[in-house]
Amino acid sequence: GQSLEQPSEVTAVEGAIVQINCTYQTSGFYGLSWYQQHDGGAPTFLSYNALDGLEETGRFSSFLSRSDSYGYLLLQELQMKDSASYFCALSGGGADGLTFGKGTHLIIQP
Amino acid sequence: DSGVTQTPKHLITATGQRVTLRCSPRSGDLSVYWYQQSLDQGLQFLIQYYNGEERAKGNILERFSAQQFPDLHSELNLSSLELGDSALYFCASSVGTSGGAHEQFFGPGTRLTVL
Numbered sequence: 001g002q003s004l005e006q007p008s009e010v011t012a013v014e015g016a017i018v019q020i021n022c023t024y025q026t027s028g029f030y031g032l033s034w035y036q037q038h039d040g041g042a043p044t045f046l047s048y049n050a051l052d053g054l055e056e057t058g059r060f061s062s063f064l065s066r067s068d069s070y071g072y073l074l075l076q077e078l079q080m081k082d083s084a085s086y087f088c089a090l091s092g093g094g095a096d097g098l099t100f101g102k103g104t105h106l107i108i109q110p
Numbered sequence: 111d112s113g114v115t116q117t118p119k120h121l122i123t124a125t126g127q128r129v130t131l132r133c134s135p136r137s138g139d140l141s142v143y144w145y146q147q148s149l150d151q152g153l154q155f156l157i158q159y160y161n162g163e164e165r166a167k168g169n170i171l172e173r174f175s176a177q178q179f180p181d182l183h184s185e186l187n188l189s190s191l192e193l194g195d196s197a198l199y200f201c202a203s204s205v206g207t208s209g210g211a212h213e214q215f216f217g218p219g220t221r222l223t224v225l
Binding site: 043048091103 | 153
């Protein structure tokens, strides 16, 4: 099967940069995705890495290292609206359903 | 707004009962996924349909079943409900299925409470 680990909670200051790490175990996968979920809301897609390296999408960047079974999401110029839970997810590996980590609750302080 | 609709928004029922959750995917999306989100289990993949056919199964209980109709809407049927089935159920859709559908569009969810 597949499993992912990420910190349960991260705290950062408005305007700063924060990195949310994700380590995973799998026998095969297509890529690593990141989703954001606000309290009471639905997960929304943020970023995807199929290959090793950095992908940049505005204030958000995501990184993947297949050799280290590791990825991270980098959020820059943090805003209060970025307070949410962030999930890493594996796609592929025998099914097209996503396998999600438990999520990281990002708390942003003014 | 993701373009994925789910009904009902809230559902309260009793143990042993059966309920049906409904989902309409984004226009043009052929794949529909069902996920269960609970505090203890997190966000778990249940089942996927692609263009009317079952494509993949995740951690779906035998008491649960789903189908996708010719107009591509999908229904998730939950029967013999237990207290532990109380959760948020999300439907998601994507354009296709090849290469791993990493970008999925989630509906607003149905909150199921079993009393």
